[in-house]
Amino acid sequence: xxxxxGAGRTRTGGGLRARIAAVVILVVxxxxxxxxxxxxxxxxxxxxxxxxxxxxxxxxxxxxxxxxTGLLSFDAREDDPAVPAELRDAVRGDxxxxxxxxxxxxxxxxAAGRSGDVVLSTRTRLVPGEGTLAQxxxxxLLAGVVVVLLAGLVGWxxxxxxxxxxxxxxxxxxxxxxxxxxxxxxRVVGDRxxxxxxxxxxxxxxxxxxxxxxxxxxxxxxxxxxDLRTPVTGLLTAAELLEPSxxxxxxxxxxxxxxxxxxxxxxxxxxxxxxEQALVEQVDLGEVVRRVVRRGVASGELPAExxxxxxxxxxxxxxxxxxxxxVVSNLVRNALRHGAAxxxxxxxxxxxxxxxxxxxxxxxLLRDGPQRLRHDRADAGGHGLGLVIAAGxxxxxxxxxxxxxxxxxxxxxxxxxxxxxxxxxxxxPDAVPHDEVTDGSRARERTGRRx
Amino acid sequence: MNDPSARDAGRRVLLVEDDAVIGEATxxxxxxxxxxxxxxxxxxxxxxxxxAADPPxxxxxxxxxLPGLDGASLTRRIRETDAVPVVLVSARTDSLDVVGxxxxxxxxxxxxxxxxxxxxxxxxxxxRRAGDRxxxxxxVPAGEASPTDGTETFxxxxxxxxxxxxxxxxxxxxxxxxxxxxxxxLAEEPGRVLSRRALLERVWGYGDAEDEDHLVTVHVQxxxxxxxxxxxxxxxxxxxxLLR
Numbered sequence: 001x002x003x004x005x006g007a008g009r010t011r012t013g014g015g016l017r018a019r020i021a022a023v024v025i026l027v028v029x030x031x032x033x034x035x036x037x038x039x040x041x042x043x044x045x046x047x048x049x050x051x052x053x054x055x056x057x058x059x060x061x062x063x064x065x066x067x068x069t070g071l072l073s074f075d076a077r078e079d080d081p082a083v084p085a086e087l088r089d090a091v092r093g094d095x096x097x098x099x100x101x102x103x104x105x106x107x108x109x110x111a112a113g114r115s116g117d118v119v120l121s122t123r124t125r126l127v128p129g130e131g132t133l134a135q136x137x138x139x140x141l142l143a144g145v146v147v148v149l150l151a152g153l154v155g156w157x158x159x160x161x162x163x164x165x166x167x168x169x170x171x172x173x174x175x176x177x178x179x180x181x182x183x184x185x186x187r188v189v190g191d192r193x194x195x196x197x198x199x200x201x202x203x204x205x206x207x208x209x210x211x212x213x214x215x216x217x218x219x220x221x222x223x224x225x226x227d228l229r230t231p232v233t234g235l236l237t238a239a240e241l242l243e244p245s246x247x248x249x250x251x252x253x254x255x256x257x258x259x260x261x262x263x264x265x266x267x268x269x270x271x272x273x274x275x276e277q278a279l280v281e282q283v284d285l286g287e288v289v290r291r292v293v294r295r296g297v298a299s300g301e302l303p304a305e306x307x308x309x310x311x312x313x314x315x316x317x318x319x320x321x322x323x324x325x326x327v328v329s330n331l332v333r334n335a336l337r338h339g340a341a342x343x344x345x346x347x348x349x350x351x352x353x354x355x356x357x358x359x360x361x362x363x364x365l366l367r368d369g370p371q372r373l374r375h376d377r378a379d380a381g382g383h384g385l386g387l388v389i390a391a392g393x394x395x396x397x398x399x400x401x402x403x404x405x406x407x408x409x410x411x412x413x414x415x416x417x418x419x420x421x422x423x424x425x426x427x428x429p430d431a432v433p434h435d436e437v438t439d440g441s442r443a444r445e446r447t448g449r450r451x
Numbered sequence: 452m453n454d455p456s457a458r459d460a461g462r463r464v465l466l467v468e469d470d471a472v473i474g475e476a477t478x479x480x481x482x483x484x485x486x487x488x489x490x491x492x493x494x495x496x497x498x499x500x501x502x503a504a505d506p507p508x509x510x511x512x513x514x515x516x517l518p519g520l521d522g523a524s525l526t527r528r529i530r531e532t533d534a535v536p537v538v539l540v541s542a543r544t545d546s547l548d549v550v551g552x553x554x555x556x557x558x559x560x561x562x563x564x565x566x567x568x569x570x571x572x573x574x575x576x577x578x579r580r581a582g583d584r585x586x587x588x589x590x591v592p593a594g595e596a597s598p599t600d601g602t603e604t605f606x607x608x609x610x611x612x613x614x615x616x617x618x619x620x621x622x623x624x625x626x627x628x629x630x631x632x633x634x635x636x637l638a639e640e641p642g643r644v645l646s647r648r649a650l651l652e653r654v655w656g657y658g659d660a661e662d663e664d665h666l667v668t669v670h671v672q673x674x675x676x677x678x679x680x681x682x683x684x685x686x687x688x689x690x691x692x693l694l695r
Contacts, residue, residue, distance in 0.1 A: 229542055233564040234472030240567040241479050259564040279664050281646060282688050318688050321648065322664070 017156065017163040024155030025148060032144040036137075043136050044128050048107070051126050052099045055111035059097050062120055063113045076120045083121045087112050091119055101126075165189040165196050169203070176207055222269035228262045235259075264385040267326075268372065271392030278320035278396050285417070286311035286347045288321045292328045293345060306341035307332060312348045319417050323393045327401070328352055330386040330393075331413045337386075339411050350417040360405035369403070390415075462578070463506070466490040467497040467513040467525065468540065473563075477512070480567050481574075486510075494520025498528060510578060511537045512570075515548050515560075523548075523555040530556035534627045536577035540565065553669035558629040559655060560666075576656040580628040603638065605695050608678060610638055617678065629654065630674050637683065637693035646690035667691075 062076040072078065087100040087110050097113035107128065112121040168188045185200035185207075232255070239255040242248035270276055293309050296302035328345065331354040335343045339358025346353045365371075370387035387403075390413070394401040398418045406412040464486045468474035471492075478490045489508070491497040494517040501508065511529060515522035526537050539552040539560040549560055558577045561570050603610045609618045617624045617634060626634065636653045637645060647667045651657040655666060671691055675683050684692050 226542075229563045230470050230473065233542075234470060234476065236564050237473055237476035237480065237567055241476055241483075256566070259566075262564055279647070280688055281648070281690065283646075283648075 016166065017159040020159035021152055021156040025152040028148050028151035032147055036140040036144055039140055040133070040137060043133050047128060047133060048101055048126065051109045051124060052101065055109045055122055055124055056097060056099050058122055059111035059113045059120065062122065063097070063115050066115045066120060074122060076122050078118050078120060080121045082123070083110060083112055083119065088119055162196065169196065169200050173203055218269065218272040221265060222272070225262055225265035225269055229266070232259050232262050264389060267389055268385060268392065271389070271396070276396045278323060278398070280318050280320055282316050282318050283321040285315045285317045285324070285350060285352065286313070288324050289328055289345055289347045289352055292325055292332065296329065296332065302332065302336065303341070306336060307343045307345060310344070310346045315347065315349055317350045317417055319397055323397050326393045327390045327415055328354065330390040334386040335411060350419070352415040353412065355406050355410055355412045357410040360409060361403055361411045366403060461485070461487060462509040463487045463489070463504070464510045464512060465497060465501060465508040467494060467517060467522065468492065469514060469517050477570070480571070484571065493518050494522070494525050498525055501529060507533070508535060510574060511535055512574065513537065513539055515539050515541045515552055523551045526552060526557045527555040534625070536581045536628065538573055538577050550665050550669055553665055554673070556627060556673070558627065572656070577629070580632045605638065605641065605682060605693060608682065624677055626677060629670060630677065633670055633674055634678065637691065641693045641695045644686045644690045644692045649690070
């Protein structure tokens with residue numbers, strides 16, 4: 001079909017999926033970290049408390065031993081100058097036993113008690129990073145890593161499923177928008193009752209209503225054209241009866257213009273109907289193109305010096321000559337009407353290019369493709385159905401019609417005929433019957449025959 | 452032969468058209484060209500007029516959609532007894548109408564809205580084909596060396612160019628002038644493929660500007676039905692050829 005637009009389609013990447021997975025990982029990471037720290041602190045405190053209790057017990061025992069025997073036991077020292085003043089004061093003050101923990105990563109657990117005038121004290125080294133706490137930390141870290149990875153994976157998969165449904169929906173919507181098969185988004189996203197499903201249903205409903213409106217407009221166009229046909233034929237036939245005069249000439253001219261417009265509308269309606277079929281024959285594309293121009297010049301419609309035709313030699317192409325004729329003649333007429341001479345028609349292989357030297361196609365046309373009856377051009381001398389018909393006929397031919405502006409200025413339309421036209425796939429390879437029609441070497445290449 | 456209106460003078464045309472303006476204006480054009488025109492707005496009336504006509508009409512121009520009897524049915528009834536040229540005027544875009552008319556035996560058709568010049572050219576071509584058929588105006592194609600007795604054989608078919616007759620054994624096949632012309636063009640050089648385009652030009656006299664989808668296809672079908680499908684071969688994508 002027609003693609004007036006250049007390349008550069010926006011694609012949906014994996015943005016949504018990556019974002020959702022990242023959020024899941026971050027949240028789980030924060031939770032695991034918080035939990036880990038809390039557990040670490042609890043275990044640490046428990047460890048310190050245990051150490052204190054043990055030290056206090058030992059001190060009690062050491063005091064008992066000293067009181068009974070006067071001996072020092074349980075690594076207790078008398079009046080150790082290293083005992084923190086705080087502890088010593090506390091013990092001397094109220095005569096009780098006390099414990100104190102000092103230090104950071106390596107801690108010292110002090111226990112002290114008074115026996116007469118003597119302060120007994122013990123000190124125990126405590127490294128929290130060793131033993132149980134270290135094991136707990138390792139376990140926490142391992143579990144944390146596993147949980148984060150698992151959560152990330154689950155997030156990635158779930159988000160992927162969501163993103164895939166949305167992406168499929170977007171792709172389907174884009175296909176429908178560009179005139180492809182009318183498909184249901186609901187079917188594409190599955191029948192889960194969630195937000196994506198609701199969105200799909202809403203878009204389906206919108207597309208359905210728009211399609212219905214377009215169909216109604218097409219029907220209306222077709223009906224109007226049909227109804228105009230008989231009175232316009234009457235007008236045309238009657239106008240031809242007028243005696244020769246300037247007035248008769250004007251009436252005839254306008255009646256013909258009206259008849260031509262009705263015919264164009266009918267052609268558009270037929271193309272809209274979608275059951276047009278190409279009648280494929282082997283034709284010399286160069287000759288088809290030359291005939292368009294020759295005929296236009298002969299009928300006075302095309303100024304002889306305004307249109308040039310070039311060809312790179314005979315090219316046998318399997319296509320529908322009548323439809324190619326319609327495309328090329330509409331392109332040439334459009335070029336003369338909206339562009340400027342000279343109009344160059346060039347046939348290269350199975351490609352026909354029509355280029356003029358006017359202001360070129362305007363932006364909306366390049367963006368949206370040919371639209372029916374546009375009147376937004378300042379120089380619009382006629383009804384803008386020519387390009388619509390050209391695009392429609394190109395579609396029936398299975399060809400592409402590319403519209404752009406030539407590097408040196410001027411509008412350029414290229415008709416690219418397919419190697420295999422629609423419905424011609426079953427042409428037998430030995431269908432080359434006669435010298436006259438097989439003269440072009442391309443035919444032999446195409447059919448795989450040796451010369 | 453050079454002045455068409457002189458040649459057409461006195462020829463009788465049956466015009467069937469239910470639209471008052473088109474009917475009146477077309478009748479006026481035909482009258483101007485020297486035809487003697489009988490215009491009817493109803494298919495059945497036209498059929499009655501056809502049967503009552505004496506001398507018979509030389510040409511039938513009929514709309515397709517008509518009250519009473521549609522153009523295709525009218526053509527079919529006429530074809531049961533007569534090979535008179537029939538040109539249909541179709542107001543419908545859907546080609547089923549047209550194909551139906553051609554299958555019923557119409558020689559050609561024009562589509563509304565038509566240009567009077569086009570209608571005139573089509574009628575003239577149809578009359579020319581019919582005229583070619585008469586023994587007096589029999590065609591012996593130039594440059595074609597006929598066998599001494601003036602006949603050629605294509606399998607079980609015998610073509611007598613002088614009498615413009617195609618026979619199978621003793622039976623003379625009832626071809627319309629257009630079908631005969633189509634056979635003659637294919638018989639020019641048996642085995643050679645003629646494209647749709649070439650046949651449109653040679654049989655129907657269509658110019659560069661004019662093209663048409665169904666005319667050739669349907670006429671070839673009709674010809675096949677009469678002469679036997681094995682004689683006319685379709686060469687897909689290229690055209691048709693006559694087999695000996």
